[in-house]
Amino acid sequence: MxxxxxxxxxxxxxxxxxxxxxxxxxxxxxxxxxxxxxxxxxxxxxxxxxxxxxxxxxxxxxxxxxxxxxxxxxxxxxxxxxxxxxxxxxxxxxxxxxxxxxxxxxxxxxxxxxxxxxxxxxxxxxxxxxxxxxxxxxxxxxxxxxxxxxxxxxxxxxxxxxxxxxxxxxxxxxxxxxxxxxxALRERLEDLPELAGHFLRRFARRFGRPVEAISKKAMLVLKSYEWPGNVRELENVMERAVMLCRGKELRPEHLFMPGSGDLEEASAPTGEGSGVGDPIPLAELERLHILAVLKGLGGNQKRASGVLGISKSTLWRKLKEYGIDASKLASSS
Known part of the structure; x- marks a missing residue:
């Protein structure tokens, strides 16, 4: 897949x-x-x-x-x-x-x-x-x-x-x-730029975003990650990043991954073409991140809680709070 x-x-x-x-x-x-x-x-x-x-x-x-x-x-x-x-x-x-x-x-x-x-x-x-x-x-x-x-x-x-x-x-x-x-994706990281670019173009067309490229720093973040959910997880990270990017270049703060910068950086205005646009509510960012991690891991809540750095009970509570049905995300291919 x-x-x-x-x-x-x-x-x-x-x-x-x-x-x-x-x-x-x-x-x-x-x-x-x-x-x-x-x-x-x-x-x-x-x-x-x-x-x-x-x-x-x-x-x-x-x-x-x-x-x-x-x-x-x-x-x-x-x-x-x-x-x-x-x-x-x-x-x-x-x-x-x-x-x-x-x-x-x-x-x-x-x-x-x-x-x-x-x-x-x-x-x-x-x-x-x-x-x-x-x-x-x-x-x-x-x-x-x-x-x-x-x-x-x-x-x-x-x-x-x-x-x-x-x-x-x-x-x-x-x-x-x-x-x-x-x-696994971590065993062929030299393919990651091609895959990430493919997903960027696909989602830019789908969501009508002007983003055209991935910055060097953002690519470094992508290459530094272990990708436990492999290409499916990369696809979901890129989908979320393109949705959050309002400019022509996708930067680390759009990724919301380890090493990609904090939320304050993401919402701080940095001038024309920065790609951030109107601030997104923190709760919505959290919901998108949890959803993307779960999708990337095929709905596996145990692995998702590990990637997110929270307990299974906390993840369960947040799934209930955001109305996310993890069973519908279950997939192993």
Whole structure:
């Protein structure tokens, strides 16, 4: 997600670093192959976009690309979503039954995000599909064949989960035929100017802002940060900064990041073209900052409280105060 230059499938990850180009080369190499792929990377690195790049570079590109986050649904709901069900299969089953996502992706690709969260009781069904190409909807006594390629992604250490008895070893090896490792943003900081510039131009157009460039000091602040939320966090920082910038150059005080200056600097008038404009209420700045950090970390409140330097209870209180629903920001790609 969002690590993408709006270019061809051969440049899925944006940037000229060796780490970035290695991933793009791997995508080119494995896209056309029919086997399963396991994408590994931290939250916010762009796992779903890499999966889409693999799909678009394959002979299935004209077929559907169907994505599901395995952490978003409970075991029973996830099973019915993936495999479908027959009419009357269980209490509350839809009249006429329901087609599952494996069937919906027939002729295309099914992307299983956060596959490490797949319940143990469902893992044998996924393994069976990979081995036989067959699924069995809930309530049906016969299997059916579907032509669906599986691409999975995780930010978990699946080998450690195997040792803990939380992930099947045989399923791991079936998924990990062709592994793709996405580097964290801190491991390819030389790509940050290109990414930040891309987001600046995008949001300047979207919000009608005159900002055209990032100052050297602001870029230094961006490069000095660890980026625990990776490219997704960078995108949200740039979105907020562009909203706050009223001039042609984005400066450190627009970033509201460690090392970017304090609020007094941000609201002090510095002359024509300073980019600050009318002062923004402190509460609104705090709300925007909390929202941006949460978005950057996929809604993870524990990590967000650490980045913000406040306790989880304080963060919970502020979320309630500002009417922010962190569950709607949950995303791991």
């Amino acid at each position: 969002n690590t993408i230059a709006e270019t061809s499938q051969h440049q899925v990850l944006s940037g000229a670093s060796a780490a970035c180009q290695s991933v793009n080369e791997m995508i080119d190499l494995v896209a056309a192959l029919p086997t399963t792929v396991l994408i590994h990377g931290e939250s916010g690195t762009g796992k779903e976009r890499v999966a889409r790049g693999l799909h678009e570079g394959s002979d299935r590109a004209q077929g559907p690309f169907v994505a599901i986050n395995c952490a978003a649904l409970s075991g029973a709901l996830l099973e019915s979503e993936l495999f479908g069900y027959e009419q009357g299969a269980f209490t509350g089953a839809r009249a006429g039954g329901k087609r599952g996502l494996f069937e919906a992706a027939n002729g295309g690709t099914l992307f299983l995000d956060e596959v490490g969260e797949l319940p143990l009781e469902i893992q044998p069904q996924l393994l069976r599909f990979i081995e036989t190409g067959e699924i069995r909807p809930i309530g049906q006594n016969r299997s059916m064949r579907v032509d669906t390629r599986v691409i999975a992604a995780t930010n978990r250490d699946l080998r450690a989960m195997i040792k803990e008895g939380r992930f099947r070893e045989d399923l791991y090896y079936r998924l990990n035929v062709l592994p793709v490792e996405i580097p």
